[in-house]
Amino acid sequence: MNVKIGQMPKEVRMAKKSKPAPFHGLVLLDKPEGITSHDLVGKLRKLLQTKTIGHAGTLDPMATGLMVLLVGDATKFSNYILRGDKAYEAEVSLGRITDTWDRTGETQSTAAVDWSESKIQEICKTMQGELELPLPIFSAVKKDGKKLYEYAREGKEIEEIIRPMNFRELELLSMNAQDFSFRVRLRCEKGGYIRSWAKVFGDRFGCGANLSALRRSFSEPYTIDLAQTFDEFAKDYQAGVKPKALVPLENCLETWPELYIDGRDEKMLMNGAITDSVQRRMQWIDREGMECGRFDLSDRDKLGIKVLSCKSKRILALMVPKDQASYKIARVFRVSHSDMPENAQ
Structure with a gap:
């Protein structure tokens, strides 16, 4: 093999790349005392064999309790989950x-x-x-x-x-x-x-x-009773059982209103465009939510709208307010998501 001095062989570089996440969603873990938040993320990365993992709020080594870890495309939710109480x-x-x-x-x-x-x-x-x-x-x-x-x-x-x-x-x-x-x-x-x-x-x-x-x-919106210790999560995952602490991607940001679309609206959205009909429906969701007291103007900085596919039920995009009259695309999800590890029953 001809390799330049100081250059890592291509086969080794490829091996070091992070594997795709085995699932996309949140993992709710109960952090024990004595380890850092980074340590806990590292343990989950090793278990799932992927680097595509983040978290929504650190805990000091002395602290225990709920940590929300984001796996795969759920890392796109980080900024929105961090805003919560x-x-x-x-x-x-x-x-x-x-x-x-x-x-x-x-x-x-x-x-x-x-x-x-x-x-x-x-x-x-x-x-x-x-x-x-x-x-x-x-x-x-x-x-x-x-x-x-x-x-x-x-x-x-x-x-x-x-x-x-x-x-x-x-x-x-x-x-x-x-x-x-x-x-x-x-x-x-x-x-x-x-x-x-x-x-x-x-x-x-x-x-x-x-x-x-x-x-x-x-x-917000998750409580400690939904969490598992790392060892409990790892045992379920390795046994092919859906862990209690796993939140599917489509169920994330559960306080956000949902909008289901199909046909031309879905096709245009996946190409980065919002049709007039989708914009009108989002404005109606906005008005209806405020009129019934589900949220008010002060919530608009925290809340957006989740757009999902009528046919597949998978999440397509996150919309956030552009101004008081319209929304813009914040995130688009282009791959099919599984809420379950491949080996889970």
Whole structure:
């Protein structure tokens, strides 16, 4: 074989290419403590023998709970699923401040805790709605093209960044006077950091605090009870059984209205054009949805319309608002999708 020095043989290059995804859809996994989100994606890539896998929201190694992984063409849904709300059960420990604002960080200061259950209850009431909170320095948010955690690891101090974060449906679950901790359940919009919430709570209490445990129970519209552990999913997949945690491509974005088309409308759409009849039907879906209260104008940034084939029932495209009167094509799906692994029964 004639190969130039420093050049990988063509046969090896071909072997290293990612295989097509064995199915297209979402996989809902319950992440254990102690591994990164990237680790979990890597395990699924190895199991399915494809690199075409992403996720819709990271969890820190300390955190557990629901992760939505996207396989094959479902990766095209990433931006839309990321916009959804998330809900958590969190434990906050009073009296210790760390550099990461959670229990895994290095201690920066400690303080005596003047324990008061009524004070915890009162502060919880002030920690709901839209809040202006600082971003954790150990986060992937970028400043001047550089991630904040990169500044932190280099020991560089930067000015604190304040961001609006929206928390609601807060419920105080328990309080533990023995270890000066309490547990809450809360829901937040995209961009919310529970570590920021815990840090500011500690500031308001007067002794500092850190996030000592975190479990994601909801990633809109999916709940943790729909998820499987990786081992459970792998066992079903390898046995040829449809895993409980697999969401078919056509069932993704289930809160979006659906439009079924055929004939010329379908042919034109697959060539990147929207016929007048499809545009009129989408406008009717818009009006009907608002009139019956299913969604309102504030939802238009989150909601689009799923277009499916009348004949095959497969998803053809995602439509998103172009303006207040019309829609545009966001994504087109050109291949036939199977919601099942090839070996599944």
